[in-house]
Amino acid sequence: xxxxxxxxxxxxxxxxxxxxxxxxxxxxxxxxxxxxxxxxxxxxxxxxxxxxxxxxxxxxxxxxxxxxxxxxxxxxxxxxxxxxxxxxxxxxxxxxxxxxxxxxxxxxxxxxxxxxxxxxxxxxxxxxxxxxxxxxxxxxxxxxxxxxxxxxxxxxxxxxxxxxxxxxxxxxxxxxxxxxxxxxxxxxxxxxxxxxxxxxxxxxxxxxxxxxxxxxxxxxxxxxxxxxxxxxxxxxxxxxxxxxxxxxxxxxxxxxxxxxxxxxxxxxxxxxxxxxxxxxxxxxxxxxxxxxxxxxxxxxxxxxxxxxxxxxxxxxxxxxxxxxxxxxxxxxxxxxxxxxxxxxxxxxxxxxxxxxxxxxxxxxxxxxxxxxxxxxxxxxxxxxxxxxxxxxxxxxxxxxxxxxxxxxxxxxxxxxxxxxxxxxxxxxxxxxxxxxxxxxxxx
Amino acid sequence: xxxxxxxxxxxxxxxxxxxxxxxxxxxxxxxxxxxxxxxxxxxxxxxxxxxxxxxxxxxxxxxxxxxxxxxxxxxxxxxxxxxxxxxxxxxxxxxxxxxxxxxxxxxxxxxxxxxxxxxxxxxxxxxxxxxxxxxxxxxxxxxxxxxxxxxxxxxxxxxxxxxxxxxxxxxxxxxxxxxxxxxxxxxxxxxxxxxxxxxxxxxxxxxxxxxxxxxxxxxxxxxxxxxxxxxxxxxxxxxxxxxxxxxxxxxxxxxxxxxxxxxxxxxxxxxxxxxxxxxxxxxxxxxxxxxxxxxxxxxxxxxxxxxxxxxxxxxxxxxxxxxxxxxxxxxxxxxxxxxxxxxxxxxxxxxxxxxxxxxxxxxxxxxxxxxxxxxxxxxxxxxxxxxxxxxxxxxxxxxxxxxxxxxxxxxxxxxxxxxxxxxxxxxxxxxxxxxxxxxxxxx
Numbered sequence: 001x002x003x004x005x006x007x008x009x010x011x012x013x014x015x016x017x018x019x020x021x022x023x024x025x026x027x028x029x030x031x032x033x034x035x036x037x038x039x040x041x042x043x044x045x046x047x048x049x050x051x052x053x054x055x056x057x058x059x060x061x062x063x064x065x066x067x068x069x070x071x072x073x074x075x076x077x078x079x080x081x082x083x084x085x086x087x088x089x090x091x092x093x094x095x096x097x098x099x100x101x102x103x104x105x106x107x108x109x110x111x112x113x114x115x116x117x118x119x120x121x122x123x124x125x126x127x128x129x130x131x132x133x134x135x136x137x138x139x140x141x142x143x144x145x146x147x148x149x150x151x152x153x154x155x156x157x158x159x160x161x162x163x164x165x166x167x168x169x170x171x172x173x174x175x176x177x178x179x180x181x182x183x184x185x186x187x188x189x190x191x192x193x194x195x196x197x198x199x200x201x202x203x204x205x206x207x208x209x210x211x212x213x214x215x216x217x218x219x220x221x222x223x224x225x226x227x228x229x230x231x232x233x234x235x236x237x238x239x240x241x242x243x244x245x246x247x248x249x250x251x252x253x254x255x256x257x258x259x260x261x262x263x264x265x266x267x268x269x270x271x272x273x274x275x276x277x278x279x280x281x282x283x284x285x286x287x288x289x290x291x292x293x294x295x296x297x298x299x300x301x302x303x304x305x306x307x308x309x310x311x312x313x314x315x316x317x318x319x320x321x322x323x324x325x326x327x328x329x330x331x332x333x334x335x336x337x338x339x340x341x342x343x344x345x346x347x348x349x350x351x352x353x354x355x356x357x358x359x360x361x362x363x364x365x366x367x368x369x370x371x372x373x374x375x376x377x378x379x380x381x382x383x384x385x386x387x388x389x390x391x392x393x394x395x396x397x398x399x400x401x402x403x404x405x406x407x408x409x410x411x412x413x414x415x416x417x418x419x420x421x422x423x424x425x426x427x428x429x430x431x432x433x434x435x436x437x438x439x440x441x442x443x
Numbered sequence: 444x445x446x447x448x449x450x451x452x453x454x455x456x457x458x459x460x461x462x463x464x465x466x467x468x469x470x471x472x473x474x475x476x477x478x479x480x481x482x483x484x485x486x487x488x489x490x491x492x493x494x495x496x497x498x499x500x501x502x503x504x505x506x507x508x509x510x511x512x513x514x515x516x517x518x519x520x521x522x523x524x525x526x527x528x529x530x531x532x533x534x535x536x537x538x539x540x541x542x543x544x545x546x547x548x549x550x551x552x553x554x555x556x557x558x559x560x561x562x563x564x565x566x567x568x569x570x571x572x573x574x575x576x577x578x579x580x581x582x583x584x585x586x587x588x589x590x591x592x593x594x595x596x597x598x599x600x601x602x603x604x605x606x607x608x609x610x611x612x613x614x615x616x617x618x619x620x621x622x623x624x625x626x627x628x629x630x631x632x633x634x635x636x637x638x639x640x641x642x643x644x645x646x647x648x649x650x651x652x653x654x655x656x657x658x659x660x661x662x663x664x665x666x667x668x669x670x671x672x673x674x675x676x677x678x679x680x681x682x683x684x685x686x687x688x689x690x691x692x693x694x695x696x697x698x699x700x701x702x703x704x705x706x707x708x709x710x711x712x713x714x715x716x717x718x719x720x721x722x723x724x725x726x727x728x729x730x731x732x733x734x735x736x737x738x739x740x741x742x743x744x745x746x747x748x749x750x751x752x753x754x755x756x757x758x759x760x761x762x763x764x765x766x767x768x769x770x771x772x773x774x775x776x777x778x779x780x781x782x783x784x785x786x787x788x789x790x791x792x793x794x795x796x797x798x799x800x801x802x803x804x805x806x807x808x809x810x811x812x813x814x815x816x817x818x819x820x821x822x823x824x825x826x827x828x829x830x831x832x833x834x835x836x837x838x839x840x841x842x843x844x845x846x847x848x849x850x851x852x853x854x855x856x857x858x859x860x861x862x863x864x865x866x867x868x869x870x871x872x873x874x875x876x877x878x879x880x881x882x883x884x885x886x
Contacts, residue, residue, distance in 0.1 A: 146644065147653050195760055201589065209738040209755050209784040210590050249761045251698055251813040295652040312652050316824060317638055318692045341652040370694040371814065371874060381759060431814060432881065 006034045006183075008408065009218055009230040011190045011244070012237035013037035014047040015166070015393045016386050018173035019401030020234050025180045027405050033182045034228065036220060038189040038240075043170035046238050047393060049331070049364030051261060051309060052166040053289055053300060054395035055092050056116050057158035059107040059440040062374060062428060063392070064114055065418065070398040071160055073419035074169070083172055086165025090301065091281050091288035092158040095126070095133075095349070097150030100293055107440060108156060117159040126155055129280045130287075132271060132352045149348045150293050157281065161289065163300060166394055173401075185224050190237070192219040193244045193383075194227060215382035218244070232408055234384045239367040241387055243323045253376060253431070254387050255320045256367040260311060260333040262342065262358035264299075267306040271352035276301045276308065296443045297345040307359070312342050313443055321365060333361035366391050373439040375400055377429045379407040390442065403429065449477045449626075451851065452661055452673040454633045454687070455680035456480035457490040458609070458836045459829050461616035462844030463677050468623045470848050476625045477671065479663060481632040481683075486613035489681050490836060492774070492807030494704060494752060495609040496732055496743060497838035498535050499559050500601035502550040502883040505817060505871060506835070507557055508861065513841040514603055516862035517612070526615055529608025533744065534724050534731035535601040538569070538576075538792070540593030543736055550883060551599060560602040569598055572723045573730075575714060575795045592791045593736050600724065604732065606743060609837060616844075628667050633680070635662035636687045636826075637670060658825035661687070675851055677827045682810040684830055686766045696819060696874070697830050698763045699810040703754060703776040705785065705801035707742075710749040714795035719744045719751070739886045740788040750802070755785050756886055764808060776804035809834050816882040818843055820872045822850040833885065846872065 007028070010021045013035050021035045039045055056068040077083040096104065111118055123135050135152035137144035178184060197211040207213035217229035235241045239256030246252075266272035278287040289300040296313025321330045338358055347353045369376060369388030375396060378385040386404050389396055399418045406416035407426045412433075415423045428435045450471070453464045456478050464478045482488055499511040520526040539547065554561055566578050578595035580587035621627060640654040650656035660672035678684045682699030689695075709715035721730040732743040739756025764773045781801055790796045812819060812831030818839060821828040829847050832839055842861045849859035850869045855876075858866045871878045 148655075203783075205779065205783050207760055208787075209740075209757055210788050212591075213759055246765070247762045249698075249700055249759055249763055251763075253814070255692075255694055257692055297652075314652055316656055316692060317650060319690045320692050320694075322689070336648065340646075340648050344651075345653050371696070438875065 005229045007031035007230060008033045008232045008234060009228055010035040010234040010236055011218060012045070012235070012240065013039070013042040013174070013184065013186070014045050014236065014238060015043065015170055015397040016238075016389065016400055017234070017236035018042055018170050018177065019397045020236055020386060020404040021182055022173040022177045023401040023405040024408060025177050025182045027409060029180065034185060034230070035177070035182065036185040036188040036190060036224070038187070038222065040186050042174045042184070043166055046364040046367070047166050047170060049362055050166060050391070050394060051300070051311065052394055053161070053163050055158050055161035057092055057094070057111060057118060057156070057161060057441065059110065060374060060437045061110070061114060062436045063396070063439055064111070064116055065422060065424060066375070066396040066399040067392065068116070068160065069418035069420055069422050070396050073398045074164060076419070077172065085168045085172065087162065088164070088284055088286070088303070089160065089162040089282060090284060090286045092161040092291065093281065093288040094156045094158070094291045095152045095293055096154060096156065097293040098153040099150065101153050104156070119157040119159065121155040121157060123152055123154055126152060130278060131274050132350055134349055134351055143344070144348055147294065147344055147348055149345070152293060152349070157288065163289070164394070169394065187223040188220050189222045190218045190244060191221050193233065193248050194219060194229070195248060213381065232382060232384060234386065234404060236386050238387060238393075239322065239324055239365045241385065246323065250383070252385060252387065253369055253371070254367045255370050256322055256324065256365040257314065257318050257320060258330045258363050259314060259366040260337055260361060260363045262310045262333065262338045263302070263305070263360045264308045264310055264353065264356045265306065265359045266308060269352070272308070272356070273306065275350070275352060276303070276306065291443060292345055292349050294345045294348075295341070297342055298443055299346065310338075310342055310346060310358075312345070324365060330365055331363050333363040335361065371438070372436055373442050374436045375429060376431065376434075377403045377407055377426060378431055379412050384408060390439070399424070448672045450474035450673060451476045451675045451677060452671055453478040453677040453679055454661060455488070455678070455683065456482070456485040456617070456627065456629070457488050457679065457681060458486065458613060458840040459681070459832065459843055460677065460679035461485055461613050461620065462840045463679055463829060463847040464625055465616040465620045466844040466848040467851060468620050468625045470852065472623065477628060477673070478620070478625065479628040479631040479633060479667070481630070481665065483629050485617045485627070486609055489807040489810070490609050490613060492805055493609060493834070493837060494743065494754065495837055496604070496606050498601050498604035500535055500537075500554060500561060500599070500604060500884065502553065503817060503880045504553070504557060505879045506839070506882055507554070507559055508865060508867060509818070509839040509842040510835065511559070511603070512861035512863055512865050513839050516841045517607060519862070520615065528611045528615065530605065531607070531727055531729070531746070532603065532605040532725060533727060533729050535604040535734065536724065536731040537599045537601070537734045538595045538736055539597060539599065540736040541596040542593065544596050547599070562600040562602065564598040564600060566595055566597055569595060573721055574717050575793055577792055577794055586787070587791055590737065590787055590791055592788070595736060595792070600731065606732070607837070612837065630666040631663050632665045633661040633687060634664050636676065636691050637662060637672070638691060656824065675825060675827060677829065677847060679829050681830060681836075682765065682767055682808045684828065689766065693826070695828060695830060696812055696814070697810045698813050699765055699767065699808040700757065700761050700763060701773040701806050702757060702809040703780055703804060703806045705753045705776065705781045706745070706748070706803045707751045707753055707796065707799045708749065708802045709751060712795070715751070715799070716749065718793070718795060719746070719749065734886060735788060735792050737788045737791075738784070740785055741886060742789065753781075753785055753789060755788070767808060773808055774806050776806040778804065814881070815879055816885050817879045818872060819874065819877075820846045820850055820869060821874055822855050827851060833882070842867070
């Protein structure tokens with residue numbers, strides 16, 4: 001297959017790559033499209049390692065649109081198309097301090113204006129609904145003082161939010177893509193972007209600065225070896241985009257940091273089981289995803305395994321891993337990180353986690369756009385860059401795939417049609433005419 | 444000296460570091476300020492390797508303000524203060540194709556509106572004024588066809604533009620800084636940003652995610668060794684900022700590429716001497732800086748050496764060098780680059796360069812903000828980042844030093860006072876509330 005030509009090569013079979021491939025093949029049925037990935041299957045990189053949550057509660061209206069239409073599509077698949085994505089609308093419960101509530105007042109107004117379905121809970125209600133929640137701290141609580149835990153003043157609850165099974169989602173896109181005639185090549189590593197001069201003179205050192213040049217394929221190693229030529233290369237490899245872009249002097253505008261997830265078993269602890277099956281927030285009788293007022297510590301219930309998955313934000317002081325190696329320290333979680341960073345905050349607000357130790361832990365790369373935390377889609381010189389999703393690959397994946405397709409077919413000034421007949425101008429997510437507000441609700 | 448405390452440490456004694464140190468010391472006379480640099484003197488990094496040109500002809504009004512006030516300050520120093528900066532107002536002559544003239548019409552109107560002094564020349568005038576200029580190409584000119592050289596349709600001439608001597612400029616800032624009591628430490632390498640928790644508990648692994656943390660100094664090696672504590676660290680090390688910022692997971696928003704300069708002797712070639720001393724553009728009777736319509740190829744006259752310095756833009760296909768090594772391939776120019784990339788375009792428009800070969804050549808790092816090509820000044824967590832000047836360190840250096848000082852004294856929401864009593868809000872150059880238009884005139 002290597003040495004062959006394709007119309008489009010998609011680098012990366014994570015959620016962004018597979019969603020892009022699906023929408024591209026659907027709308028360009030005659031085009032020969034190849035998806036390649038260094039792992040042995042789709043979604044084996046950071047998609048499969050993610051928390052796989054979704055929400056439409058963003059402060060940026062663009063993020064609201066991208067996520068809301070994507071979630072609607074997933075709901076449509078599960079409810080109307082009998083595609084079991086393991087989707088559970090458990091909701092997001094953002095516990096906030098006085099200061100946070102005040103700072104977010106205008107954002108909440110914005111969400112209400114944009115018909116993002118939210119509910120607000122006061123402290124008393126939360127104490128009544130959420131078993132074991134410690135919403136306030138006594139004067140003598142030394143630990144809360146050291147941790148500077150603010151009391152919980154209230155909460156914003158996002159209704160159209162929840163979790164899904166990332167494997168099932170990506171298998172849906174993969175199988176549909178293959179069913180329409182698309183080609184996948186796993187265990188295949190893209191090692192170099194090929195660039196050629198528009199009108200090559202076949203001289204060593206091309207392209208020269210006075211030549212127009214464009215990407216015209218990728219060099220690969222592994223199950224496939226050699227040069228694969230293509231009219232368009234979709235770069236959807238997350239943090240790995242940098243590995244191909246940097247040597248060509250193209251800025252992928254993505255930084256990546258290690259993020260860790262810790263699973264806490266609930267089964268043998270009645271107080272944790274009780275918390276897991278908190279009633280009153282959703283029809284499933286499950287605790288929502290809970291975000292604490294400190295350091296972005298958050299946890300979600302995993303019903304099928306009777307466990308919680310816990311994590312936190314991790315900003316300054318964690319190094320960037322911009323061009324990750326294959327054998328990756330970034331994929332190894334650290335028990336000491338849980339002990340020192342996550343657990344103190346977790347048990348501060350929920351004392352039933354006092355003796356909770358992780359049963360399993362893993363890590364992945366959180367790749368993000370450090371300027372505004374919104375994704376980008378940029379068609380340029382034979383490339384279409386998609387990324388910078390900032391942990392939102394799954395929850396914005398369908399919209400981004402449609403935008404990539406629109407960028408391919410009609411260019412940066414076109415309007416993509418998102419699920420539910422919502423038009424969206426491609427150039428809003430570009431670099432040159434970028435038109436988005438910085439996202440303020442980042443975890 | 445290491446182990447001591449300073450109020451401010453400035454990392455990098457290039458133009459941005461020295462200008463910042465000067466304005467900081469001037470406005471904070473009691474503060475103990477240290478400038479450190481890995482090289483043996485000020486301006487020995489990329490400042491000293493630059494083309495040392497200045498212009499106020501930018502499309503972004505912010506760039507206009509930053510450069511125009513900076514140039515005015517330098518002119519004030521040289522004319523009123525008897526500081527010989529080697530400043531020569533030779534002007535910038537942008538030769539443009541029909542397409543370029545049309546595309547820049549609105550930018551030229553913007554400059555006129557903002558009182559940037561420009562003159563326009565038509566093709567006939569240029570042919571009369573500029574010796575040897577080939578402004579048009581015959582149907583049978585195969586070389587022009589291969590190179591896709593557009594004919595010169597006209598020109599925009601920037602009056603308040605020219606060259607200066609970067610060593611003299613930086614010596615001015617350095618000597619004044621030392622004269623006011625400032626300290627410099629050369630041959631001293633900043634190897635690590637020190638970060639501490641606000642209220643440290645002296646536990647291994649701090650700062651934890653639940654602690655507030657800030658930069659509180661730098662670890663150094665070389666002439667000084669050890670930890671230098673400071674209330675504020677100004678990062679002004681150009682591409683080397685990344686070396687300290689990346690391990691801390693802070694985005695310096697700078698990418699760097701190798702750029703090369705080639706000096707062409709004119710002395711023994713009457714046609715080149717004739718071009719060097721082109722009359723009619725400035726009071727010095729010198730050719731202005733000339734920018735050709737292709738690939739940003741440009742050259743300037745260096746009167747004192749009877750030579751031209753030639754260079755070009757170099758975008759896609761040149762790798763980023765984001766965290767440069769000390770022994771630096773990026774500092775070695777390539778004769779073949781001149782031969783294949785620069786020379787063909789140069790001799791296409793100016794045939795008198797037909798046999799011109801570089802006598803000397805060198806390279807440096809062009810560090811730039813790939814999003815909008817404007818500089819930034821960002822106070823954050825004990826740091827003040829300054830950079831992203833995109834090749835404009837010298838021509839915006841004074842303004843940026845004043846903005847760094849204002850950021851230090853009064854924070855991101857303050858207004859700096861640029862030379863000539865021009866107020867400028869610090870946050871315009873920040874990340875969160877960045878308020879600048881993307882620069883279109885980049886070379």
